[in-house]
Amino acid sequence: MSITKRFIIALIFSLPMLIQMVLMPWGVMLPGGHFTQLGLTTVVMLVAARPFLQSAWASFKKHHSNMDTLVAIGTVTAYSYSIYAMITGQAVFFESAALVVTFVLLGQVFEERMRRNASNAVEKLMNLQAKDAEVIRDGQTVVIPLAQVVAGDVIRVKPGQKIAVDGTIIEGTSTIDEAMVTGESMPAVKKVGDKVIGATMNQTGTFLFRADKVGNDTMLAQIVALVKKAQTSHAPIQNLTDKVSDIFVPVVLIISILTFMVWFSLLGASLGVSLIFAVSVLVIACPCALGLATPTALMVGTGRSAKLGVLIKNGDVLEAVNDVKTVVFDKTGTITVGQPVVTDIVGDQTATLKIAAALEASSEHPLATAIIKRAEADQVQSTAQLADFKAIEGKGVTATLDQATAFVGNDKLLADATISATLKAEMRRLQNEAKTVVLVGMNQQVIGLIAIQDTPKATSQAAIQALKERGLKTVMLTGDNQLVAQAIAKQVGIDQVIADVLPSDKAAHVQALQKNGKVAFVGDGINDAPALTAADVGIAMGSGTDIAIDAGGIVLVKNDLRDVVTALELSQKTFDRIKLNLFWAFVYNVLGIPVAAGLFYTLGITLSPELAGLAMAFSSLSVVTSSLLLNRTRLKSQQRTVAA
Incomplete structure (x- = not known):
C-alpha cells in the first residue's frame, strides 16, 4: 500500500479523535466512548502503522535500530497502555497513538511528493518526444511509431515537427529549438553534416536526416537514466547520517526510559502521565528529518543541474x-574547437585565398579544409582554369593557374621560391605563435601567407x-x-x-x-x-x-x-545544503527532547505525543522546503553567462 493511501486511512480514522480533543472542553464526546476510540485506533495501527512495526522488528532482529523503531515503540506503548487504562477505568491515550502515525505519515507524504516532482521534471522530457516518424524506406515515405525506427533509417522532418531520434542531417537546412535538452535559448542553425537531437523541435526548414541512435541510446534517454541514477545514489555524507541514527536511536530509547522512571518513581506522577512524557520523547526524537536531509537535496540539486545542461x-x-x-x-x-581554422591572412587576402582555395579544392587534408571553409565564408571564388596539378612530397602542391605556375605549401618551398623580407618576418612571427603557416605564391614568388591553428x-x-x-x-x-x-x-x-x-x-x-x-x-x-x-x-x-x-x-x-564553473558551483551549493539540512534536523531533535521529557513542565511548557508528531512532521517539511529552495539559489556562473 502506498504512503499516500496509508496517510489517508490514518487521517480518516484519527480525525474524529482530533475533533473530540478540540471540542472536549465543551463536553463533545464520540459516540461509544473509549470503545469507538479503540476501534478507530486499531484500524490505524493495523493498516497505516504496520510498515513501521515491520521495519522496527526487522531491524531489531539484526540488532540494529532505525527511525521506524522510535515510531513503533512510541505508538505501541501508547496503544497498549490505553487498552490497559480502558480496562482499569483510567484515562486513555488512543488519540496519541493514532495522531502520531498520521503526522509521521504526513511528513513521508511530503517527502514522496517531492521525490515524485523531482523525478517527473526529468521524465516529462521523455513524454515530450515524438510519437512517430516519417521514414523513407524503399523510396516510399511511411509514418511509423517511434519504437519501430532503427539506426540507419532516413527520416524527413517538416517545420513544426519534433525530431524523432538522434541523427545527422543529410539534406536540407533548418533552425532547431534545442532548449529542452541543452538549455540554450537561441535556436541552433543546422545544415548537412550537423547532428540533431531527438525530441527537439524543428522550426523553419524541411530536412532529411539519418538516424544514428534510437531507443535507450538517444541523448534524451541517457540524460534521464543518468539523472535517475544520481537522484537515487548514496552520497558519502549519508554514511554520517546512518551512523548518527544508529547511535541516536538507542540513546533516545534510554532517555525515554529514564524520563518514565523519573516521573513515575521520583516525582510521583501517574502511570499514564509518565508514559505520555516517555512516548513524547520517542516521537519528537524520531530523526525523520535527518533521513530526508541528504536525498532531498541530492534530488533537487541534480534535477536543477540537468535543466542547466x-x-x-x-x-x-x-x-x-x-x-x-x-x-x-x-x-x-x-x-x-578541435578543428584547424584560418586565423591570419597576410598579403593580398583575396588573391591569396583564391589561389590557395583553387589548389586545395581536391584535397581532404585538414589544413586544406580550413582554407576552403575560410574562402567560402569570405565568399571568395576562383574561376581560373587549373592544370598540371602536382604534389611535391614534404613541401606542398603546384599547378598551372591561368597559364602561370601557382604553389601552396610549407616553408620548405623557399628553397625553390623567393619571399620578401616583410612576409618572411611575418612568417616567423606567426610560427612563434605556434601557428601553421601556409605559403601561397605565383611563379616562384610568395605573395601571401595563411596561418592556421586549432583555436580556443x-x-x-x-x-x-x-x-x-x-x-x-x-x-x-x-x-x-x-x-x-x-x-x-x-x-x-x-x-x-x-x-x-x-x-x-x-x-x-x-x-x-x-x-x-x-x-x-x-x-x-x-x-x-x-x-x-x-x-x-x-x-x-x-x-x-x-x-x-x-x-x-x-x-x-x-x-x-x-x-564547468556551473557544475562546480551547483555541486558545492547542493552539498552545502545537505550539511545545512543535517545541522538543523539534528539541532531540532536535540532541542525538542528536553521539552518532550517535561523538563519545562513547571513553566507550563509541555509537548504531548500528538503535538510532538505534528512538530516532527513539520521538521521533515522544513528540510524538504530547504532542499527545494536550491531551485531558487542564484548561481554566479549563470549571471556571468547572461551578462556575456
Missing part, C-alpha cells in the same frame, strides 16, 4: 567537488577566468608540443602547461597533481578516459566519445566550458 551522475561527485584545488583540461576539443572556443577564456576567481589552479594536459600548448594556454589564461604527454601517461600526471589536493579533469576523447577515471572529479564534454562520457562523473551537455 549539467548531468551529475552520483552523490560522490558532490562531496569531492568541495575539496577540488586544481582543474585539469585536455586541449583539443575541450579548450579548443569562444567561451574558454571566460571559463578559465571564472575558475581562477574561485581560487582554483588551472592546468592544460596535452599530447601536443610545448610551443603550441603554451600559445593556447596564453590565449585563455591557463596557469600551467604539461605538454608532449602520451595518452597512456595522462592518468599518471593527474595522480601526481593529486598530491597537492583533489583534482578535477575535463576531457572529451577516448584517450582522456583513464584521466577522467583517475581524477577525483571527472568532467566529460557532451560532444565527446561514449567512453569518455561513461568515465566522467559529470557530463556537460552543451559542450560549453563555462558549465
